[in-house]
Amino acid sequence: RISNVLLCNVTDRVSFWFVVTDSSKNVTTVPESEVEAAIRMNRNRINSAFLLSDKTLQFLKITSTLSPPAEPSTPVWLIVFGVVLCLIVAGIIFLIVAGIQQRKKKSKESTERENLEEKGEVTVTVENGIPCETLDLKAGHINGVFAADDERFTSL
């Protein structure tokens, strides 16, 4: 009830002291701690009544409890970290597996060559450490100049 709020010491800058009386008991002022607690609980309602905010309406000695910033249940950085880590581990596994496969292919080729040499059926001519058959299969070009020249040389 408005009649129970008395204003005093009104200043220029819209600031004022106030006390709250309790009309149910003999006109005594409600103690400071209770008023403080009440204001704390209903800060929002008081602010919106004046169309003000915590920053523009200040109660001396009553610090407003600030609302914490909204925190998602899992911190965002963990999600990003998980994505990055998964990509990297996938890359590592892919490279290792590719390397192992390459090595298996190479060792299979060399064991095949060894078997052939043991049997003595095919002598594999090697040029610079590479079997001649693979040279033909690889994208090597047959140099027409040299191929033609072969006929001019006398056979030993």
Next chain:
Amino acid sequence: LSVPSEIPKEDGRPKWDNKFQYILSCIGFAVGLGNVWRFPYLCQIHGGGAFLIPYFIALVFEGIPLLHLELALGQCLRKGSIGAWNTISPYLGGIGVASWMVSVLVSLYYNTVLTWVMWYFINSFQEPLPWSVCPLNENRTGLNEECYESTAVNYFWYRKTLNITPDVTESGTLQWWLILCLATCWAIVYLCTIRGIETTGKAIYVTAICPYLVLTIFLIHGLTLPGATEGLAYLFTPNLSTLKNPRVWLDAATQIFFSLSLSFGGLIAFSSYNSPKNDCEKDAVTVAIVNSVTSLYASIPVFSVLGFKATTGYWDCLDRNIINIINEFDLPEESIMRQNYTAWIRFLNSSHPKKIAGLKLKSCDLQEFLDQSVSGTGLAFIVFTQAIILMPGAQAWAILFFIMLFCLGLSSMFGNIEGVFTPLLELRIISKSIPKELLSGIICLICFLIALCFTLGSGSYWIDIFDSYAGSLPLLVIAFFEVIGVAYVYKIKRFSKDVKWMTGRKPNLYWQITWRFISPLLLLIVFVAFVTLQIQKPSSYAAWNPKYEDFPMKEKKVYPPWVLAICVLLAVLPCVFVPLVALFHLIKRMRRNKDSSFAPPEVFSCQGANS
């Protein structure tokens, strides 16, 4: 018989896919975090544009000759640092071991810096950015005290990232979030170096080119920010009187030296994978010039952003004062603007001096804001992040910035790891049956486990120690012995013949003079000056102590003796290998002399090795 040209390994040694990959790897190794956060700072404190004079002189007389020397050495000998120096002369083998040791020590702590970059990167995906707001204290009545007294950016760096202890002797606990990021960083390094240059050669296309793209974007954006021109003018206004201070020349010499990543053995390793007939002279000049131009290019966006930050701080200071004055004098809103602030202040000071004095207004000076110069991690994680908050679309700028830093650091890590990896591959101790993937995995795992020490609360103090002692002095010593070794043990005449065989022309007078006299002399002077300055300065460090009375200023503390002993050990350990190995071989030879059944050491030459 014509041989197909795609045989990748003529002598079993891997090769670069093309010349561009090799040049890009060298440039990526040289261009690192120092180009972004050390060179602009040096420019600023040493008289702006005037600093370019000693910088250019150091580049011509110290940087380019040493770079050419290392690239030619690796290309001719086709071995990593240990093998190369052993081949030149067994007495000089210690130089290779020292290089290898330094690469190991630097790899350990360099990746932890990348850990911090990665942590900031993955935290940049939030709105608002976590370093822009202070968290609340326990009873939610106000902001966290440590954060409130310093700034939100400082709090996020020192508390949320490092969780720093107030003293280097207090180790604190392992920070689990940093361990996760460290593991990720080492996994990325492993992924890229898993098969040596076969994989780094592909990765370098991204990590070496990306920073230039981001720098260009920041350049364009930075120049449009208010206050950018003040920052740039401040940076580049030459103040020639600073050149009288010998400290400036020393800083220029050391900056060029560390910026080109010489003496790590990484450059020797990179060029050893080249074909011998390659123009290493042109390569050296190219890499050195690109490195210096990148430093200059990077300082423009950095200083535009710093100018923007200083201007915004200045405006905030003015605005706060204006609000105080308006409140005090009950003036209408917008009566005092930034433009007429000084006029109003003068008027009010003459009419109501007591009231103005009672307000205790802070004096706002743009020069003071510009003078707050920082280098190193402070620039990236405190100053720049604060500037990014002020930009619209802060998340995108933060993400771009940290991607750029990560790429810069990662390409330098490739060189470091290659400097460790290549000599190990060539040692006969490592049997040929260990696949490359396993060896690089072992190296990365061991480095990760040792680097866990840097994730302790006192980790950043230890990184500063490693950076100042292991990553500075030994490099100067190694470089000095490199030049002396090639010029006077291997003899310049032989070296010139080798270079002529590789490039097709004899090294001209410039190279002869610099290799023989100027570079060794310059290195000796720089080394002596550096050591003198280090000894004169009492070894202290700045600690972040919330309980300090002058907090948020950092507390100056002195290293305890056991930490000093570690510092000296870090600086001396790589250097001591140079005389040790020479002594070892001398003793071996003296013993063999007694037997009189030894074969004389072969005279080595480049052409002989490659014919």
